[in-house]
Amino acid sequence: xxxxxxxxxxxxxxxKAIESSYKEYYNNSIxxxxxFGLIISILSWYSGISLVYIIIPDHFQWLGTFTFFYIGSLxxxxxxxxxxxxLLNYYHRLGALSNAxxxxxxxxxxxxxxxxxxxxxxxxxxxxxxxxxxxxxxxxLAFFAVLSYTVAYHIYITLYSxxxxxxxxxxxxxxxxxxxFVIFAGRVSESNSRLSFVQRKIIHEQSxxxxxxxxxxxxxxxxxxxxxxxxxxxxxxxxxxxxxxxENSDLLKDTQSRIISxxxxxxxxxQTSNFSQxxxxxxxxxxxxxxxxxxxxxxxxxxxxISDSILVNIEKAISLGIIINEIGVNYxxxxxxxxxxxxxxxxxxxxxxxxxxxxxxxxxxPGNISVPNENFLGLExxxxxxxQLDGEFKFYNDNGAVYEVRFPLN
Numbered sequence: 001x002x003x004x005x006x007x008x009x010x011x012x013x014x015x016k017a018i019e020s021s022y023k024e025y026y027n028n029s030i031x032x033x034x035x036f037g038l039i040i041s042i043l044s045w046y047s048g049i050s051l052v053y054i055i056i057p058d059h060f061q062w063l064g065t066f067t068f069f070y071i072g073s074l075x076x077x078x079x080x081x082x083x084x085x086x087l088l089n090y091y092h093r094l095g096a097l098s099n100a101x102x103x104x105x106x107x108x109x110x111x112x113x114x115x116x117x118x119x120x121x122x123x124x125x126x127x128x129x130x131x132x133x134x135x136x137x138x139x140x141l142a143f144f145a146v147l148s149y150t151v152a153y154h155i156y157i158t159l160y161s162x163x164x165x166x167x168x169x170x171x172x173x174x175x176x177x178x179x180x181f182v183i184f185a186g187r188v189s190e191s192n193s194r195l196s197f198v199q200r201k202i203i204h205e206q207s208x209x210x211x212x213x214x215x216x217x218x219x220x221x222x223x224x225x226x227x228x229x230x231x232x233x234x235x236x237x238x239x240x241x242x243x244x245x246x247e248n249s250d251l252l253k254d255t256q257s258r259i260i261s262x263x264x265x266x267x268x269x270x271q272t273s274n275f276s277q278x279x280x281x282x283x284x285x286x287x288x289x290x291x292x293x294x295x296x297x298x299x300x301x302x303x304x305x306i307s308d309s310i311l312v313n314i315e316k317a318i319s320l321g322i323i324i325n326e327i328g329v330n331y332x333x334x335x336x337x338x339x340x341x342x343x344x345x346x347x348x349x350x351x352x353x354x355x356x357x358x359x360x361x362x363x364x365x366p367g368n369i370s371v372p373n374e375n376f377l378g379l380e381x382x383x384x385x386x387x388q389l390d391g392e393f394k395f396y397n398d399n400g401a402v403y404e405v406r407f408p409l410n
Contacts, residue, residue: 103149139186261321295332306347335362
């Protein structure tokens with residue numbers, strides 16, 4: 001298995017293609033958190049305008065206006081960027097920018113409040129935990145965002161704050177420890193995110209390999225079964241050529257056609273990547289073509305109207321193949337010599353029930369026949385197979401023979 005190497009400092013994957021895939025995966029994962037996090041941030045800053053008006057009304061005109069328009073335009077643009085595909089690679093950078101700006105502005109903004117120097121540190125810590133959690137920044141960008149206002153806060157405490165020396169030292173210590181926490185927590189978080197990405201990638205690649213191996217194996221199985229059935233058909237064909245008795249030859253030919261119908265199912269399965277279902281329409285057309293070449297030397301007029309939505313599994317396909325084979329064989333044996341002879345097969349799907357209906361313009365069934373009947377093996381076979389499908393079988397005359405096979409699709 002390929003070892004995926006990373007840069008020890010940045011955690012970036014050394015393979016550019018893998019790093020690009022990770023960035024796409026990462027950016028897609030942060031779109032919504034970033035979008036909603038910034039919306040909440042805008043609402044928070046706008047709610048701060050009311051505090052400006054209540055607590056420091058003298059500064060409201062310029063500070064409130066600045067907050068309303070500048071914060072709104074900055075965060076609004078970043079929210080807008082989360083809807084644009086061409087800005088995918090800038091999500092985390094914009095998130096870092098907004099987080100850094102929030103911290104720097106908080107230092108300036110809070111200083112106007114009475115006792116504001118005491119308020120600044122908890123506001124900054126809130127921005128760190130709330131902002132970085134919502135934005136989910138990659139650790140280096142998170143580090144620079146928090147570093148920017150940690151340094152600014154250090155300068156503010158040193159030059160402008162009225163805090164006592166003990167208070168100032170304590171606040172500086174807490175602010176720098178917050179930065180240290182961001183470094184470690186950010187690295188762990190991104191490391192876990194990258195590990196999760198690698199695991200997903202490996203699982204996906206393995207599943208693709210397994211799926212391909214499964215497909216090849218199933219195709220080989222169907223290929224071998226089809227070859228074996230074709231061998232049986234060839235042996236029967238050889239036996240037919242040796243027989244002098246036409247009745248015995250016809251019986252073997254009937255058996256041969258049934259085996260061919262089963263062979264066609266495996267041929268269809270071998271030719272498709274969907275090993276669970278085959279289309280009944282194409283299968284029926286191919287089956288009738290084979291019967292026409294086996295039983296008739298002239299062109300036969302037939303029409304097949306089966307819904308493309310009817311897909312059957314391999315068990316149903318084998319049973320249906322033999323049913324259609326028996327119906328087709330009956331036509332080619334008894335009606336193909338009729339002038340202007342033709343037949344039609346319909347297939348409809350309604351309420352998960354398939355109706356397969358055959359009609360022709362032949363001589364129809366003899367009177368008073370029913371199943372079981374030892375003289376009509378084909379009808380018995382159709383009836384038995386229909387019962388295996390949990391379906392219903394009917395046959396009657398209507399200007400020719402009519403077969404109806406109704407069965408549940410699933």
